[in-house]
Amino acid sequence: MTDKISFLKQAPAVFCAGGVTLHPMKENKYDQEGFFAAYSRFPRSERGLAAAGEWHRLRRLFPSTGGKRVLDIGCGFGWHCAYAAGQGAAYVLGTDISGKMLAEARRRNPHPVIEYRRRAMEELEFPDGSFDVVVSSLAFHYTPAYGELCCRIYRWLTPGGELLFSVEHPVFTAEGRQQWAETVDGGTVWPVDNYFTEGPREAEFLGHTVIKYHRTLTTYTETLLQAGFIITAIEEPRPELPSPEIPEQMRDELRRPMMLIVAARKPADAQC
């Protein structure tokens, strides 16, 4: 991605123009039986947004959806689609690469204005200005094609349209194993390594090996700015309770950032 960023800076128009060849890799781990079963038992899968640690921050940043057309990329069980619909969206399109996820979304979160469509995020195609709001929760770290996706989302949004997404934090993805490291003095630290070496990482997740793409904070933000977006928020969600009241098993969440939330807007006076 670093090379792409350098390239972006030299020629954003070419980079963002149509006809970009997307990377071929599209992993569909969620349709594997064992993985899906494990994912389905996650609190956030079973109980939805209330069980998602970052929802208190994401909700505050969630664009108003009243009367708007909303796209949710990597919608999973459809919890964010349901929220957008509940807030009065005129139309919500939830897309996901996994048929199993979408079957569950249709079962748990049906709504007259929601359409669920099976599509890898790299394969999404829409006319310019198709949506007023684009959201994505914890999906962009699964694609190697973040730069192209940002440019496409920019085009799909109407002027003034809003993008809100969360990803695993660069601090969380850099080293790759996504485990605390034991140090020689008997403690543990969160390991950061290979930070500027962007690209795939194999991590253990729910007992399976999953490929996620590490990107630097620079790439996450500069790619948006180069695509034309205005950044309106950058947040690292953390437990909101006062420290003594945080349950033991959540204390580690104060030790390192796990997620990054970014909100951005297409300028209201954008020409395209």
Next chain:
Amino acid sequence: MTDKISFLKQAPAVFCAGGVTLHPMKENKYDQEGFFAAYSRFPRSERGLAAAGEWHRLRRLFPSTGGKRVLDIGCGFGWHCAYAAGQGAAYVLGTDISGKMLAEARRRNPHPVIEYRRRAMEELEFPDGSFDVVVSSLAFHYTPAYGELCCRIYRWLTPGGELLFSVEHPVFTAEGRQQWAETVDGGTVWPVDNYFTEGPREAEFLGHTVIKYHRTLTTYTETLLQAGFIITAIEEPRPELPSPEIPEQMRDELRRPMMLIVAARKPADAQC
């Protein structure tokens, strides 16, 4: 700072209004003889910007200074002041808490449009709209009063005015010791810990214990946004050579981010 952020979100106007009581702590390590002598032998002290690893990125983001009034907060030996003056600034004010630093700045980087003034950054006072450009290199992590400073800088800038600063990266400051950690498997990693516990850290620097303030990325960026700034760039500088050509002693600079550069602009239509 986290509490301040919450507070900021509730009442930015009050937070940013005049008359804010600043934190009392202003450390002036650089006027201690041994520390200053060690600092003076740093390549970036002796040879200036060309020897500063991040300058290649900072320069690309440096606001144009032709005919403008520029403030450099924590100017040190005055290298950035000289650059701004060399680019045609009408007036450059370099401020620093250290008299020794300023004596050196006057000797090494004198210029008819540059004024050097001894002042802790927490004590700076200017009329609204005094500057078109504010820059600061590796100084803001020394103040506990980043939030107040952002609000003040916003007021000191003219509408459309630009802020560019670098700080030690949150990944670099979080754990505190600023050393690679040895792991039980015989390797080293950069340790992140206590990320969301913002505040002072004691690190060894040039053989002395120095107090620096750790802040999260969220605090660095959200504070600016809440103060009214538009963020125009967020960059983590890294060696620019292709990996095989990076000298052995610089390889570690690809393993973890050390600095964060942020560029921001006061909206051209700002009312105050």
